[in-house]
Amino acid sequence: MSYAKSVLQPGETIIASGRLHWIIYGWAILFLAAGAALLMLEFRYTPNHDMLIAVTAMSFGALFLICFLYAWFIRWITEFAVTSRRIISKRGFIWRQTEEMSMDKVETIDVVQSRSEEHTSELQ
Numbered sequence: 001m002s003y004a005k006s007v008l009q010p011g012e013t014i015i016a017s018g019r020l021h022w023i024i025y026g027w028a029i030l031f032l033a034a035g036a037a038l039l040m041l042e043f044r045y046t047p048n049h050d051m052l053i054a055v056t057a058m059s060f061g062a063l064f065l066i067c068f069l070y071a072w073f074i075r076w077i078t079e080f081a082v083t084s085r086r087i088i089s090k091r092g093f094i095w096r097q098t099e100e101m102s103m104d105k106v107e108t109i110d111v112v113q114s115r116s117e118e119h120t121s122e123l124q
Contacts, residue, residue: 003090003098004081011084018080028068035060 004014035056042053079090087106089099 002081003079003096004083004088007088007100008083009085012086013084014081015084016082020075020078024071024075025068026071028064028071031060031063031067035064 002017004017008014038056038060039053042049042056046052073093077091077093079088081088085103087101087103091097
């Protein structure tokens with residue numbers, strides 16, 4: 001059961017729920033791509049260095065796996081929800097950090113997707 005569902009008050013319903021963007025896997029993707037590119041170069045330009053190729057594959061494979069599992073865990077323990085009465089944010093596994101705000105207290109919401117979009121919106 002999600003944290004938001006477990007703290008619902010009587011008569012309160014979940015309107016929307018969210019999670020962290022997939023870009024949190026960025027480092028894992030970067031290590032995977034760099035490792036694949038380096039392995040392709042090694043296969044092409046160092047044909048008789050099996051030990052070098054094996055070390056490269058294991059190193060970048062380990063870096064990919066560590067970064068992927070870390071990002072997956074952070075994404076798994078983070079939860080956002082909008083209910084009919086409040087906004088709930090939860091992060092943490094053993095030690096939880098939660099934030100809840102009543103809908104009556106919300107005045108504005110700012111969303112900044114990227115610096116380039118922010119810059120173009122200022123120019124218009």
